[in-house]
Amino acid sequence: MWFAALLVYLFLYLPLTVVVIYSFNDSRLNAEWVGFTWRWYEVLFQDEEMIQAAVNSILIAVGASFIATLLGTMAGIAIHRYKLKALPFLVITPVAMPEILLGVSLLLFFIQVLHLTLGLLSVLVAHITFCVGFVAIVVRARLAGMDESIFEAARDLGATPWQTFRLVTLPLILPAVIAGALMSFTLSIDDFVITFFTAGVGVSTLPLQIYSMIKIAVTPEVNAVSTLLMLVTLGMILLAARFDKTVLRGQE
């Protein structure tokens, strides 16, 4: 058994490790180890296109996770409170749907229905769409484990519905809300497929930028940016798991 587990881990992490190692290789080619260098990271931070893509990525990730967290939290509470049957399905479907489908349908929606010029805004809306479900799932899972009567107890002891939310509900779901926000951030900053369909020309994000670079060759610079992206993602996920363990258990 442990051997199988080891194989799986090797399979998962070996490619990632190779990328990280070669990002420090003092050679233009991903062939043999020459020596240690920070060179590619310096190149990275002087690449204006790359910097612009990173700024876009961060803007979108911050905006999308913020708005998705607000909406997702409300959705999670509503699904739980009113024992809604259809809404969970509607909110969670984008999470499970093949990304390519979501990407194509959002593209058609933006262009043909909204007549929107594709750009940062369309990417932002697209990212919110698939992050909302995640936040809702995590918040709802947190609520499901709680004793219903504490919310009634708050009302009973003199709290208005708003006070009940502020003083009881929110503090209790806060770990899930923070975890949901961090997860949304990583989902958004990593996303390629949906961004690819909804970005249009002229707007780039980190994953799009990496893709356009490897069309030519896998340069050490790509290794470097991938390493950084990996670090950010890993940090966020670990942080999210600290707040709410359900995020590591997947989607229930």
Place this chain on the structure above:
Amino acid sequence: MALLELRNLTRRFGNLTAIDNVSLSVEAGEFFTLLGPSGCGKTTILRMIAGFDLPDGGEILLDGKDIAATPPEKRPLHTVFQSYALFPHLSVADNVAFPLRMSKVSEQETRQRVKEMLETVHLADKSDAFPHELSGGQKQRVALARGLVNKPRLLLLDEPLGALDHKLREEMQIELINLQRNVGVTFVFVTHSQPEALALSHRIAVMNEGRVEQMDSPANIYSRPSNRFVADFIGDINMMNAQIDVVDGMQLRLSVAGLGAIVAPAHIETSTGQAGAFAIRPEQVVIGAPDEHAELANRFSGTLRDFLYVGDVTTYKVEVTNGTLIQALLPNAAPGKARFFELGDKVTVAWSSESGMFLHE
């Protein structure tokens, strides 16, 4: 004027009439108990009084005013939930302070009153603890303190002792009685345990399938149940179908199924020919050797089939000649008086013409 009055309260869930035309009133300062089997609608009544559920018919009056339109937070009453419902993210002191903060009591007074209240429930040393660090009995006391600290007009308690073990339960019962007496808050208490109801209450409403079967003092509920359901639900009782042969002033002559003719007291409105049941508590029945108890009006010989010794008393089950079982309960304390019988012994069971009762269907 009664503090709380329910008038023709009705609540339906689909086809089920969970509360069926219930009327009752609770006086200020009273310890009032709703007693009934699981599913009879006790919680539903409390939830309507507290404002978490709305009646389909009838009125709920507090101090004579209909509170149908008042949201839960505006009703001058608090609830102690069966699950305690303590706020897990707040310390014991903050849990107890919650209702005071909601009604904008100054922070200084809040601290003072929380301290006093926690002393009253013997939890002064736990004020900084969190709910998950407390035992069941301690949580229970925090819930009580939180419900009482703001001196509500009325405290609703939904099976608050249900989750406690036997010994703790008895301790908490005594604390509840003292607390209610000292704080002077009116209690509406829900339980399905009849000994608990008898021990704690000033008055009991016995419920069954959404209706109130009888409302009276514990002593009257026990000794004068108004129908078969109440008699059967409260305590052990021998009950047999019976018919009235003769009404003779304060005495009834009955034909009892499986027994024959007996004499019983007339407590309720009766007339000759009525059918119903004869009921008698095991402690009103004596057991003796075949020649004993000749002085008692109702006397049957039989065979001892079973007995249950529980230390202070023994319950004997005697099969009288034609297959009917009669239970007799005897204290084991009386020296010389106490007789012990073996299974299969020929014995006599007997009771006076003043014992037992006739119940309508």
